[in-house]
Amino acid sequence: MQQRLDIDQGLMMASFIREILTTLSHEPARPERGEQDALTRLDERLTSFAESRVQGAAPLLIRAADCAVWDGNPRDQPGLTAESCRSLIESIAAEGGNRIPALVRLNPPDAELPYQLLVGSRRRFAIDWLNHNGRPELRLSALIVDMPDEEAFRLADIENRERADICDLDRARSYQAAVDRFYGGVQSRMAEALSLSNSQLSRLLALAQLPAEVIDAFATRAELKVRYSELLTPLLRRPEQRADMIAEARKIGAEQQALAAQDKSMIPSAAVLARLRDAAAPRREQRGDVPIVINGEQIGRVKTGKGGLTVDLNIAGEADLDHVLGQVRAAVLAARPA
Known part of the structure; x- marks a missing residue:
């Protein structure tokens, strides 16, 4: 009987959610705030629906451990930590539960867990963390x-699109999987469904298609932005440049690992991008050019030209000048014709 009631409530909720999806897809977005506004309106409507208890459709209180996260959710679940969810954990602990309900589906009867979590990964994580840290009585409102x-x-995308702990790469990879899984490989269909322009979606998909070596050259996945793929993708389309870029990316990746192992500051994203783009420059323009590097960060370059050598340098005011000049001298000697 309870299962039948759950199913009836699920059908009513589906109608409600479809109305939300339709409304949020067609409401005019405010400049620079459209996505965040959509998330706010989603949270407000879920809370309003839960509090109204329309036709008895009150949220269920379920164990967080009884929810398997749906594999179509773009969030990187291992990336959730107590630190990244600290404010939410404190809020839920103070209020005795999550005010904004999560959305779940019933799993098939033979599934290991009874529920499949669609929306509310952070809420589920916070409740589960509290269950294991002094608040075992708390349940997830869903x-x-x-x-x-x-x-x-689409609903998970609205919730996750503006979350700070979801990086561009994770979102891009989820879109890459979704375009084939849900939209028959047709990008224009997906763009329309998500209220994105074709160019916005294309840029995200290009990010997901960057070679693994290029991705690993950056200190963290969060540092790899959509705008970087716009600069790197055209260069990767040419075989010779692609080979040079991937070779440089492997070199940078090895340097990053060495720096991490020594607990030193890793090469910043701007320097990684510059080195990858330099690696893709035509070989005849590269001959004799030598980068000037301090603590893993490129601060300049010695260039060869018809009139001799040219030094481009950009140093911070507090830099150790003796060390900088030593590196410049080494780069000049390396760039000199034999």
Whole structure:
């Protein structure tokens, strides 16, 4: 009987969620705030629905451990930590539960866990963390919804699009998987469904398609931005340049690992980008050019030209000049013709 009631409530919730999806897809977005506004409106409507208890459809209180996170969710689940969710954990602990309900689907009867989490990964993590850290009585407030995967993906995208702990690369990879899984490989269909322009979606998909060596050259995945793929992707399309860039990316990746092992500051993203782009420059322009590097960061370059050598240098005011001049001298000697 309870299962039948859950299913009926799920159908009603599905209608409610479809209305939200339709409304948020067609409401005019405010400049620079459209995505965050959509997230705010989603949270407000979920809270309003839960508090109204329309036709008895009150949220269920379920164990966080009873929810398997849906594999179509773009969030990197291992990336959730007590530190990144600290404010939410404190809020839930103070209020005795999550005010904004999570959305779940019923799993098939033979599944290991009874529920599949669609929206609310951070809320589920916070409740689970509190369960294991002094608050075992807390339960996850959740609404059961019966909806197809494509609608679930759009809803999860609205919730996750502006979360600070979801990086561009994670979002891009989720879109890359979704375009085939939910939209038959047709980018224009996906762009329309997510209220994105075709160019916005293309830039994200290009990020997901960067070679693993290039991705690993950056200190963290969070440092790899969509705008970087716009600069690197055209260079990677030419075989000779691609080979040079990947070779440089492997070198940078090895340097990053060495720096991390020594607990030193890693090469910043701007320097990584500059080195990758330099590696893709035509070989005849590169001959004799030598980068000037201090603590893993490129601060200048010695260039060869018809009139001799030219030194480009950009140093901080507090830099150790003796050390800088020593590196410049070494680079000049390396750039001199044999």
